[in-house]
Amino acid sequence: MTPHRTRKERENMAADSKQKRRTQLKMYLENNPFLTDEVLADKLDVSVQTIRLDRAVLDIPDVRERTRRVAEENYSRVRSINSGEIVGQLLDLHLGDTATSLLETNGDMAFEKTNIVRSHFIFAQAESLALAVIDADVAVTGLANIKYKKQVKPGEKLLAEAEVIRRKGDDKCVVLVESASGGEEVFRGKFVVFALGSEGDG
């Protein structure tokens, strides 16, 4: 906290302090990429120049660049999985019958270790499509029975095809969804989907 130190104190610290500080710096920025050099300098109790030097060595861009990256990376992504109701791009839709969507996978969707696309993205595409094909204002999934048949690598384009295979009464459907990459089936799922009226029941 205090920036005033005796010579003894400085001597003891100086040796490993640099590496420790840089490790800490990286940790701080991983948790919060929006910290400015000034704030970091304060947290790590060194001058702003030292922080800049550390960043240069560690090849960490400045706060505006970091912010820009976070913003740009997430801008399209969030729109697809989070904000958009459909995961992937809807290519074809015959309400109450069939629908098709395309999802372009990328490295952000994969596990870091294995570079295999995380299966809930594949699931999300299929489920979204199953809900979209239903001819109802609002629909929710009740049951699903799914199988991942083949691993997907980032960059593969997943073509999902949904088909309503059974109707049970007015509000209940069974939708089959098959996703393929390069002609090969990677996923198959059966979704029991409920169309919702004005009542909030599912």
Next chain:
Amino acid sequence: MTPHRTRKERENMAADSKQKRRTQLKMYLENNPFLTDEVLADKLDVSVQTIRLDRAVLDIPDVRERTRRVAEENYSRVRSINSGEIVGQLLDLHLGDTATSLLETNGDMAFEKTNIVRSHFIFAQAESLALAVIDADVAVTGLANIKYKKQVKPGEKLLAEAEVIRRKGDDKCVVLVESASGGEEVFRGKFVVFALGSEGDG
């Protein structure tokens, strides 16, 4: 394109040009919030000062503030479903046996129309937990059999509990996951999970 105009041309334009330009300005920024004043000035064929004046009137912040907002709004959101390997917060983990995680739902996870949390978030939490509980470096889902029992509204906190209920050989497990909100079960799923060795098979 050309910045040179006759007096006649300017006369004709002057009247409504301002409102049209401001409408256009808003459109440009809705499609791409990362445009600087200079770029906008170029696109709209006016000076940078005019753009700044327009922004001031329309109460539109500068590019850095816009970028910062996009970044901050999406940061936590994306981290939960996209970047983190676990969806939700891991509360408890006994490798190969049981695990627990908590997911705080919010409006961004819900359908706009119905304000019901989109089920693939619930699925993602459960699947992530099923993979986390496996005592292996890498695991992938093969099959899943799931049921959504109750709709979830934004703000509800989902407590997911995973339990390894069967082991088949060295690399195959069945994991049961139950998610509850306020003590009431909202989801139940059985996942067949494969532990992966150095081979990329699943």
Next chain:
DNA sequence: CAGATGTTTAATACTAGGTATTAATAAGAG
């Protein structure tokens, strides 16, 4: 102890992408 080296800090000039203010200019309306 001096000198070499490594680490940290300071100082300075420069940048992008602005804000805020004042003033000049253009063009139509009365």
Next chain:
DNA sequence: CTCTTATTAATACCTAGTATTAAACATCTG
């Protein structure tokens, strides 16, 4: 011709930096 509105220009200032040079401090070695 004057008043008003719209636009542009000019100027001083801001944040959060980059890039560079120099100085101060720390630590080790001979």
